[in-house]
Amino acid sequence: MSVQLNHTIVYARDKRESAEFFTQLLGLEITGEWGPFVAVALSNGVTLDFATMPEGRIASQHYAFLVSEEEFDAAYALIKERGIEHYADPHREQPGAINHNDGGRGVYFMDPAGHAMELITVPYGGWPA
Structure with a gap:
């Protein structure tokens, strides 16, 4: 296995x-x-x-999810509709935008616990040839 x-x-x-x-x-x-x-x-x-x-501070983690174009469209529409702060980059220097890295689309945002979430439509480095 x-x-x-x-x-x-x-x-x-x-x-x-x-x-x-x-x-x-x-x-x-x-x-x-x-x-x-x-x-x-x-x-x-x-x-x-x-x-x-239990008690104490939650250490922020990063979770990245590879999604289809349709899933990205639906999630991004909800992000905008709900007024969730989002960024095109992990350093939060490009607010209210998405990126087009590796020929796809991506967005970063925080979940309610403070974890950094990322949605991408193409894996880092692009699809294998």
Whole structure:
């Protein structure tokens, strides 16, 4: 068996709020709840297991998602409709814009827990020839 990422824990101030933010934005569903986790499955079988951070500060993480052009259009429309601050770059120097890196489109924004989210339509370096 080859090595594959199966799941990762995404800490949040409120696990349900963060999971619902994510599912609504990308047209996904909550696929399970057990113990301290609210799980969201991605199309490649990986789950994001949202968990409420007990006490203390949540360390901001970066999560990048490869999406189709149609998924990008739908998510970006919601980002604009909801007034979510977004940027064309990770350094937040190009507000209210998207990028066209590698011949695709990309956008950066923060989730409710302060994690840096990125949507891209083409993988870094472009599609293999």
